[in-house]
Amino acid sequence: MAVFKILLINGLVIGAIYGLIALGYSLVYRASGLMSFVQGDMVTIGAYLGITFYRVLGLPFAISFILTFACAFGIGMLLERGVIRVLLSRNVIPIYIVLATIAIQYIIQNTAQAFYGSVTQRFPAIFSKPTLTILGVTAQTEAYFCLLISVILMILLHFFMTKTKFGTAMRGSAMDAMAAESVGINTSLSTGVTWGLSAGIASLAGMLLGPMYGVYTTLGATIGRKGFAGAVVGGYGNMYGAMVGGLLLGLVETFISGYWSGTYKNMVAYIILLLFLLIKPTGIFNESAIQDV
Amino acid sequence: MKTNSKKKILPLIIGAVILLALPFVAQMITGNDYWVLILCTMLIYVIAVSGLDILFGYSGQISLGHASFYVIAAYTTGLLNNYFNIPLFITIPCGAILAALLGAALAYPASRLKFHFLSLATVAFGEITYYFLYTSPGGFTNDYKGINIRSIPFLEGSYTKWYFWLLLWAIIFVVAKIFIVNSRTGRAFIAIRENTHAADGMGVNVQKYKILAFAISAFYVGFAGTMYAHLYKYISPETARQKQSVLFLTMMLFGGSGSIVGSMIGVVIIEILLELIRPLQEYQMLLYGILLLIVIIALPGGIVGGVRDVMADRAKRKLQKEGEGGAQNG
Numbered sequence: 222m223a224v225f226k227i228l229l230i231n232g233l234v235i236g237a238i239y240g241l242i243a244l245g246y247s248l249v250y251r252a253s254g255l256m257s258f259v260q261g262d263m264v265t266i267g268a269y270l271g272i273t274f275y276r277v278l279g280l281p282f283a284i285s286f287i288l289t290f291a292c293a294f295g296i297g298m299l300l301e302r303g304v305i306r307v308l309l310s311r312n313v314i315p316i317y318i319v320l321a322t323i324a325i326q327y328i329i330q331n332t333a334q335a336f337y338g339s340v341t342q343r344f345p346a347i348f349s350k351p352t353l354t355i356l357g358v359t360a361q362t363e364a365y366f367c368l369l370i371s372v373i374l375m376i377l378l379h380f381f382m383t384k385t386k387f388g389t390a391m392r393g394s395a396m397d398a399m400a401a402e403s404v405g406i407n408t409s410l411s412t413g414v415t416w417g418l419s420a421g422i423a424s425l426a427g428m429l430l431g432p433m434y435g436v437y438t439t440l441g442a443t444i445g446r447k448g449f450a451g452a453v454v455g456g457y458g459n460m461y462g463a464m465v466g467g468l469l470l471g472l473v474e475t476f477i478s479g480y481w482s483g484t485y486k487n488m489v490a491y492i493i494l495l496l497f498l499l500i501k502p503t504g505i506f507n508e509s510a511i512q513d514v
Numbered sequence: 515m516k517t518n519s520k521k522k523i524l525p526l527i528i529g530a531v532i533l534l535a536l537p538f539v540a541q542m543i544t545g546n547d548y549w550v551l552i553l554c555t556m557l558i559y560v561i562a563v564s565g566l567d568i569l570f571g572y573s574g575q576i577s578l579g580h581a582s583f584y585v586i587a588a589y590t591t592g593l594l595n596n597y598f599n600i601p602l603f604i605t606i607p608c609g610a611i612l613a614a615l616l617g618a619a620l621a622y623p624a625s626r627l628k629f630h631f632l633s634l635a636t637v638a639f640g641e642i643t644y645y646f647l648y649t650s651p652g653g654f655t656n657d658y659k660g661i662n663i664r665s666i667p668f669l670e671g672s673y674t675k676w677y678f679w680l681l682l683w684a685i686i687f688v689v690a691k692i693f694i695v696n697s698r699t700g701r702a703f704i705a706i707r708e709n710t711h712a713a714d715g716m717g718v719n720v721q722k723y724k725i726l727a728f729a730i731s732a733f734y735v736g737f738a739g740t741m742y743a744h745l746y747k748y749i750s751p752e753t754a755r756q757k758q759s760v761l762f763l764t765m766m767l768f769g770g771s772g773s774i775v776g777s778m779i780g781v782v783i784i785e786i787l788l789e790l791i792r793p794l795q796e797y798q799m800l801l802y803g804i805l806l807l808i809v810i811i812a813l814p815g816g817i818v819g820g821v822r823d824v825m826a827d828r829a830k831r832k833l834q835k836e837g838e839g840g841a842q843n844g
Contacts, residue, residue: 256630304811313814315629316576320767321810323760327803334796446641449634457631488645495638498631499623 226358228479229472234364234433236471237371238264241426242448243455243463244378245419250458251395252415255315258322259300260423261445262329267293267424268344268436269333276345289428290421297420298413300325305416330438339438344431367429374422375464382460391415443487447474450494456504465505537677550673554745556785557680558738561687563765563777565734570763571772572695573727574707575625576633579640580735581758583613585751586643587736588743589655592663602666606740613736614729621728625721640754647751660750663743676745683741687734692774694730703727707772735762768809770818779817 245260267289274285304325308318348362355365382388394401394408395415401408427441434440447470455466470490478486497504540549562584569575587609594605624635647655655661669675694700702723705713714720743749761784769780791801813820 250630256634304807307811308814311814313810316570316633316763316767317810317814319576319578319630319633320760320763321807323756324803324806324810327799328807331797331800331803335800339796446637450638453631453634484649485645488642488649491638491641491645495635495642498627498635498638502627502631 224479226356227360228475230358230360230364230368231479232472232475233468234367234471235475236451236468237368238426238430238444238467239448239451239471240464240467241371241374241422242445243452243467244375244460245423246448246452247455247458247460247463248415248419250452252391252412253301253305253309255305255318256322257300257305257416258319258445259325259329260419261441261443261448262326263293263297263420263423264427264430264441264444265333265436265438266296266329266441267427268431268440269337269342269427270424271428271431272337272342272344272436276343282347286425286428289424293424294417294421298417300420301413301416326442330442333438337436337438342436344436346432361433363429363432367433370425370429374425378418378422378460387411387414447490450490450497453494453497453502454504456506456508459504459506459508462504462506462508469505533681537674541674547673550677551745552785552789554673554676554680555742556781557677557684558741558745559762559765559781559785560684560778561741562735562738563762563769563781564688564691564774565731565738566762567731567766567771567773567777568691568694568703568734569727569731570766571776572700572707573703573724575621575724575727576629577636577728577731578633578756578759578763579636579638579643580731580762581756582640582643582754583617583732583735584739584742584758585647585749585754586616587613587739588663588749588753589647589661591740592661592743592749593655595664596661602664602744606737606744609740610733610736613739614733617732618725618729621725622721625724625728636759637756640756640759644751644754647754655751658751660748660752663747663749665747666744680741680745683737687737688774688778691734695774699723699726764806767816768813770816770820770822773816773818776816776818783817 242260242264245263246256249255249257249260270289270292271285274280274288275282280288304321305318308321346363347366350362352359353362353365380388382392390401390406391411391414393404394406394411398408401411423441423445426444427436430440430444448467451467451470452463453466454470455462455464470493473493474486474490477489537550537553540553541547543549562580566577566580569577569580590609590612591602591605594600594608595602600608620635620639624632627635648658650657665671666679669679695703702713702718705716705718706720706723706727710720739749765780765784766777767780768784769778770776787805788798788802791798794801815823
């Protein structure tokens with residue numbers, strides 16, 4: 222039972238991270254109908270920005286957290302404005318946009334390496350108390366913190382998207398850009414904000430992961446691809462599906478590596494991704510964005 | 515008519531002479547055979563990228579996981595030869611055929627997926643291949659260390675011999691590609707690329723041809739993979755990752771997709787560029803990323819596309835001029 226509890230908390234933690242990243246994919250897909258491979262690397266950027274603000278500059282964690290979000294938000298918007306929109310306006314074939322995001326991935330990973338080297342960087346602990354016991358489960362304090370913040374972020378996002386005027390505008394322009402435009406919504410702004418928001422969320426995931434995993438240049442690339450799996454499992458393009466899919470994937474992956482073998486942990490995530498794509502591409506939430514013919 | 519065929523034959527002869535002399539010239543200029551090896555690598559990539567182009571350029575399907583076919587075929591020929599001592603002339607086709615079968619098996623369900631999700635499925639396929647080879651059951655693939663592979667006996671030790679061997683195969687595969695894309699099958703591919711629904715309405719069996727395109731391109735890439743393995747005498751799971759697939763894609767798009775020469779131009783230029791930025795070591799990938807981005811933004815049709823645009827522009831201008839002249843005369 223003790224093992225089960227530890228696996229449960231570990232699975233939930235990594236699942237929440239996948240969920241946050243998957244959320245970004247879904248938001249972007251909804252807003253632009255595109256798939257961005259950069260999302261995972263925003264996790265890396267977030268983690269390195271976190272190190273810069275928190276460890277190098279010695280700012281308090283809460284301020285580092287907000288600054289990281291702000292920077293990543295800016296980068297996300299810049300990406301949409303500077304690259305994606307330029308390509309879209311030229312009517313290029315979609316593969317160019319995918320490839321452009323992969324090129325940006327290379328640039329991000331290798332810029333991070335140029336600044337911080339290829340050694341895994343230590344992200345200092347956030348709390349003075351290293352472990353915490355809740356309901357008889359002892360885990361790293363940061364693990365509980367990560368879970369708590371992820372849940373808060375998801376709830377905040379839910380309210381932002383459904384209850385605020387701007388969130389409604391964002392959903393509207395994602396649903397039908399022309400109709401949204403005609404009722405006076407600034408679709409250009411809302412698309413930009415969507416990209417910024419998903420980048421910001423991913424960067425926060427990086428900051429939450431940092432203290433537990435250490436920070437290295439390919440941290441986000443692997444997690445980013447797992448986030449894809451989470452998004453597909455839940456139903457690509459569906460915000461709630463992304464959260465559920467991410468959590469499920471994290472749990473399955475952790476339980477398999479705990480009870481069976483850690484060797485196949487990574488393979489399992491991709492097998493699940495492939496199986497869902499091939500057998501139930503609409504995901505758990507039956508989001509019908511995927512099929513062709 | 516006669517002058518026309520003469521016009522076509524002359525460049526062909528010049529091209530053939532250049533291709534035949536190239537390894538000797540490279541050896542003479544640099545004094546060693548490193549650039550001959552690079553030439554061999556280019557020929558292997560020409561086969562692989564031409565295969566990818568059949569899939570993307572002609573049938574309009576995307577793959578971000580073709581490196582896995584490359585590596586699967588390489589491991590197949592290497593392992594069969596290492597463990598069972600089966601001669602290479604049997605194991606090499608085995609590798610390429612296995613790649614084609616797996617390509618078809620992946621395409622059978624995946625051909626229904628929309629563009630982005632097809633690319634995601636191929637990414638997943640690539641990662642599964644990587645992790646499988648990385649931690650295989652019983653360690654029969656020698657895991658992350660990769661495997662040593664024997665060279666082809668009558669080519670061993672001479673990159674120049676390898677060059678001519680690979681040149682022969684590159685020509686065979688490129689000619690085969692020309693025949694494929696100009697055949698009934700090729701026309702079906704193009705119909706699917708242009709409009710899947712219309713192709714379906716015209717009586718093209720969309721799923722069948724999508725699977726066929728996948729299998730053919732996996733066969734090309736698989737054959738290239740076996741050659742790569744025997745040339746370098748080593749293969750590791752690392753090659754199955756996205757980076758290699760993206761390299762193939764970059765070469766194809768840079769040259770220009772849906773074109774016979776485009777694939778070749780892309781391979782040559784990108785490979786030379788990569789060699790030129792190799793001394794930068796840790797900044798190599800950063801520069802590669804920046805170059806890639808610039809190329810995508812500046813030259814979205816690839817070199818062939820760019821040339822086509824310029825030609826079309828010139829033709830249009832010429833027509834306009836003639837039109838104006840005609841108007842003035844009248």
